Amino acid sequence: MSVKILADSASDLPLEFFEENGVTLFPLGVHLEDKEYEDLITIKPSKVYDAIRSGHMPKTSQVSPSLFEEVFTSMAKNNEEGIYIAFSSGLSGTYQTAVMIRDQVKEEYPNLKLEIVDTKCASLGCGLVVMEAAKLANAGASFEAVLEDVKFRSEHMEHLFTVDDLDHLAKGGRLSKASAFMGGLLNIKPLLNMEDGKLVPIEKHRGQKKLLRRIIEVMNERGSELEKQTIGISHADSLEMAQNMKELIQEELKVADVKISDIGAAIGSHTGAGTIAFFFLNELPSK
Template identity: 45%
Template sequence: MKLIIDSCSDLSLSKAQELGADVLPLTIQIDDKSYLDQFEITSEEVIQAIKDGKRPMTSQPNPDAFEKLFKKYTDQGESVIYIGFSSNLSGTFQSAVIGRDLVLEETPDADITVIDTQSASYGAGLIVERTAEYIAEGDDKETIIKKVKSDLEYIRHLFTVNDLNYLAEGGRLSKGSAFLGGLLNIKPLLHIEEGKLVPVEKHRGIKKVFKRMVELANEEGASGHGHIVHADAEKSANDLKKQLLEKTGLETIDISSIGPTISSHTGDGTIALFYFKDGK
């Protein structure tokens, strides 16, 4: 059984390889040059471009890329599972659907399942990690799909950004939902609801945002493993990790950089926390 993902799960290429997953990258354009997410550009390079006043633009893999990769494995008789970035934030999942259908037109008995995680960044990444575990444990495909869909009901995204208007300008958040707060050091707290970015609260200063994240993690029964990603904000990420380990049921928390595509839309200073609710 072959696991395929896109680069918006924000797993590093080495982590994806460790999990046995093939990665289809999105494309990032800066000025007149295009780069394959993670393969040809790093998060640090994207953030530096933003600091230099440039506006990175992103685009999804085309259906042909998905068709070619799906076919590579179905031609070998393998079953394929694609775990995808939220369809409400990108056309990537739709490209995967079209790519699957192109394979099925030629080979109707090809076994390809595409799953819309309605998640982003390491929210999707945690789903990918669990999917790889289920495959490694030898579960049949029907059982894996059932487990993954259950996991999707419990995944939680909590994050803050420096500027909501940056997200709105990039089309990842409605302009009506973007509220200003920079002059008063107001920090937004957002989550993902039905695959869309939704600002839910605002707090004065990052310390109060982190306090609220910790409170929500406790209220929602977070336990076991969590993950924090950041865009050029490693110190803040470690501060949040320390509080979570001291005050919640989370036992282990990894920290990594937000991937190049996601950071193209969030800008620098973003901090995001991902975990499963209700002890899932």
């Protein structure tokens, strides 16, 4: 029996990925205009961005505890072993809730073999970890081999973000050390990364063109053997920019494999439209 891979919608992988690769999906909740939606299933990112542009502030919620309980109990009854690759605990309480429900289920079913990994990754940074885990699991890799790869990639995944509106991120409580970047300076674009699972601004640049050029430089500085990697780009209603950056990355960094995905409704509720993010490893796993 192959290792069961589980992931939440904050990995920003398309729905068909979960269906085609046998990965169990845990959708986060999105609350908008007095209605509740399941991220990736009953709401599209464009609905969130249109709402934000109209002055609405969407809210999000963790994966349903009852869904965790249902899936974990089913796994225990079927003697399945699995790895849940979770969205960063620094940005959501989903990881902690999953651990709590897992431990409750184990009280009744001690045989449950389920590892829950706090990736401290977000969006396609988490998604790239999930993609490789699914590939390994479907190829028949052992539980231990898949888990080792998940932990390694999670630890070494770099995140580079830029957003149109830092105030929106700050209001949603998903930003650390933001004060020095506030103030509404004309055409100042922030560069953010992830530190211990939280979004942190690290630089600011005047003008988008300079910022995007700087992102290429930072990728080259931090990345390891980029030409051997799958590089991730996720975007919030900025497909043309993502495609242009893909071409630039392929040309300047000699990268063949670049994956572009939409930033989903849950993460997009906090970033707003115009966000673009880049994901790559600062060290490659040994073969």
